[in-house]
Amino acid sequence: MLNTVIGDVGHLSVIVAFVAATVAAYSYYKAAQGRTLGDTDASWLRIGRVAFAVHGLAVFVIIGALFGIIHGHRYEYYYAWSHSSNHLPVYYMISCFWEGQEGSFLLWIFWHVLIGFILMRYSRRWEAPVMSIFAGVQLFLTSMILGVVLGDLKIGSSPFILLRDFMPDLPVFKLNPDFVPKDGTGLNALLQNYWMVIHPPTLFLGFALTLVPFAYAIAGLWKGELTKWVRPAMRWTLWGGLVLGVGIVMGAYWAYETLNFGGYWNWDPVENAVYIPWLVLVASLHGLVLWQRSRTALRTSFVLVIATFLLVLYATFLTRSGVLGNASVHSFTDLGLSGQLIIYLMAFVVLAIGLLVWRWKQIPISPKELTTYNAELWVFVGATVLCLGAFQVLVTTSIPVYNAFLGFIGIKSNLALPADQIQHYTKIQLWMGVGVAFFSGLAQVMWWQKNNKESLTSSLTVPGILTLLGAALVILLVQYYGLKMEVSYIVLLTTALFGVLANLGMVFTLMKRKVSLSGGGIAHIGIALMLLGVLASAGYSNIISQNVSGLLYSREFDETTNRDNVLLWRNDKAPMGKYDVSYTGQYLDAPGVPGYVDKQLLFRTADEYKALARADIKRGDQVYYKAGDTVDILPENTYYRVEYKDRKTGEAFVLYPRGQVNEEMGEGLLASPDIKRFADHDIYSHISAVPPPDKEKDWSEVKEHVLSVGDTIFLNDYFAVFRGVEPAHQTAGLGLTKGDLAIQGDFLVFGEKKQYHVHPVFVVRNRLIGRVPDEVEDLGLRLSFLNVDPQKGKFTFGVSTTQKDYIILKAVEKPFINLLWSGTLLMAVGFGMAIYKRRRETEAALEPTDAEAVPTLQPRPKTRQVA
Secondary structure, eight states: OOOOHHHHHHHHHHHHHHHHHHHHHHHHHHHHTTSOTTOOOHHHHHHHHHHHHHHHHHHHHHHHHHHHHHHTTOTTBHHHHHHOOTTOOHHHHHHHHHHSHHHHHHHHHHHHHHHHHHHHHHOGGGHHHHHHHHHHHHHHHHHTTOOEEETTEEEOOOTTOBHHHHSTTOHHHHHOTTOOOSSOOOOOGGGOSTHHHHHHHHHHHHHHHHHHHHHHHHHHHHHTOTTTTHHHHHHHHHHHHHHHHHHHHHHHHHHHHHOOSSSSOOOOHHHHHHHHHHHHHHHHHHHHHHHHHHSOOHHHHHHHHHHHHHHHHHHHHHHHSSTTTTTOTTOOOOOSOHHHHHHHHHHHHHHHHHHHHHHGGGSOOOOOOOOTTOHHHHHHHHHHHHHHHHHHHHHHHTHHHHHHHHHHTTOOOOOOOOSSHHHHHHHHHHHHHHHHHHHHHHHHHHHTSOOOHHHHHHHHHHHHHHHHHHHHHHHHHHHHTTOOOOHHHHHHHHHHHHHHHHHHHHHHHHHHTTOOOOHHHHHHHHHHHHHHHHHHHHHTOEEOOOOOSOOOOOTTSOHHHHHSOEEEEBTOEEEETTEEEEEEEEEEEOTTSSSOEEGGGEEEOSSTTEEEESSOEEETTEEEEOTTOEEEOEEEEEEEEEEEEETTTOOEEEEOOEEEEEGGGTEEEEEEOEEEEOSSEEEEEEEEEOOOTTSOOOOOOOEEEEEOTTOEEEETTEEEEEEEEEEOOGGGOOOOOTTOEEEEEEEEEEOSSOEEEEOOEEEEETTEEEEEOEEETTTTEEEEEEEEETTTTEEEEEEEEOOOOEEEEEEEEEETTHHHHHHHHHHHHHHHHHHHHTTTOOTTTSOOOGGGSOOOOOOOOSSOOOO
């Protein structure tokens, strides 16, 4: 039944949220206009607070309405129909919420509301100017889901549009305007992963957090408080670096577990669009640290803090304007909002640059000369390296934007992204990693001591010697195993080891001095470990599924597929590296049953989400379904059971790589890996090809056998014993009624490794004869019950055979990839420690100390300076 009330409530709430954000932005602006910091107009301030509270309440109503539409399977709404389906569990319905553009914008708005409430409570003197920026951003974001059309002008895309309004030309709506589909199109298979439940919210929280230091910086420029903004902005920048960094790695881990390109980072433009602002954010954090410690690099801090948020907006344009439609596999399609996104971006670019130009000469610069023995110099150089790395990725990723812009002004451009993007980015970003590792170690050592030639030499001697010894040992081990190390790999290895050892040595030194630990030092160790993990796992991945059969699997496959994959016939062993590998069957996911269920235990019904248990389904002594019970299944994905056994040790494990035939994704097979994790490496396996499931099996001509009970027949390499005839069970899904006759043959087939019970069925209904054959997929056999001779006690069965089931599998050994994941955790701990260390610094609550006073502006000396 068509329900328009919940959509009307949601759409009305969007309008209320938009208007309230507009009122809040204007009111906060008026509260701060023409006044010094902390001196606000009380009446305008009160209006701004109430308006933002109304805005927040409206946003909560919008979220409730949209999730209610998804959870309630209200497919009269386009958003629910295009992103959800009846059989999704609740946690994947949450993923449906932000799969679409409108939902992801709403998620971003939600985080801004929560952060805005925190700022209203704790920002004190900064509330009016900061919240005017904050509410202004909310105004723009809310306009993206407004869904108002004024003539030819479209403002935003509403998540509450009805399906009949979105697709009015469908014939069904001309016949029945109130038509409601019974099911939706479902959630993208690649997003049906627990990381997609937590990764997008984390990433968008990181995006939202970048707005806070930006708002403080803009407020500082606006109010002429060019130094006081740094203290409150610092803590929020730390939170942004932590959350956004963790969110990015969550996405990398999702790709590692879900996609089959063989890694965790593919330099996809959408990945790059998130990576770029994080690099600049971390660089801005170092700039803020420099100002707080040495009263230097304030101009740099302004530029980088502002650039971080503007790059987030640019990333939004890249991923949602449709400009990357042909360059990225997971960018959003264009909803006609490109112009609106450009206006959004340019408004803040003009505002920020205008304020910077206005105040540039007033921003304090340090008269301090930075020499080679100043830690601040090397921190600044490290931040510069981060920015250069971001710039390289930005320039290449933006190639589709250049083409679109030149086409818009009438100039034809055919610039193309690099053919091998991984190689293009890696050869530059590798050297960026070298710089980050080296300067993070050097600067951390110098940061905590007075430096001169003697002290610096003394401090660097031990980590330097240990670094060279460690690098030499690793190089020898690599050569011992017959591998080569390029010069760039040797340099990255050496600098990353130095980054670990130098920072670790300084952490131990601080512990001896009983000084509070450096969060920066811990974070630097984590980043250096991440670089080592990337070097080992990406640089020395070992394909163990080499084709040693001498056969060409298919002329349709490319050379690498024929070379780097192994063909596994069902239940046959094949050598793979040090393992013997066997493919032992296809399995389905049955919610409520641990692990997966063998397809051969299930009889499929007309409802693809239901099956009948052909035998007891149990785990250990616990029976989950008895024979004949109806089993709920998730049919989209097939899991292929692959057994690995180490030939030397006998150690065995089982993997279940996933495959799904999905023509809508542009691929015949949508495959996801399964991973066996060891302390020093992972075994990463995924399916490369399977027999076409939509193609009928090529069965041989039926061979008839007339049998009596107890007879034995030979079936290719196997034999079967006919044990008798019995009434057919409902497990065959026959739906028997009174007067129907159904009997089934009982065969015991002896395979190579196990026995199989086979029950072909003979049915008589309304004097019509029907037959339900039974297959043994493991053996490629099908038995049919053809006829009955009750007088002679003879039964006729038909036997046909087909090619055995097979898969083509790729398996890769990824050494020391745990260094990447453990380094990420350590980086997060370091950020957390830095945040904890500053927990007592309430944002903008304290008057500046003498150390925070604005230094007297002086003419620039002709010495090396940091702006």
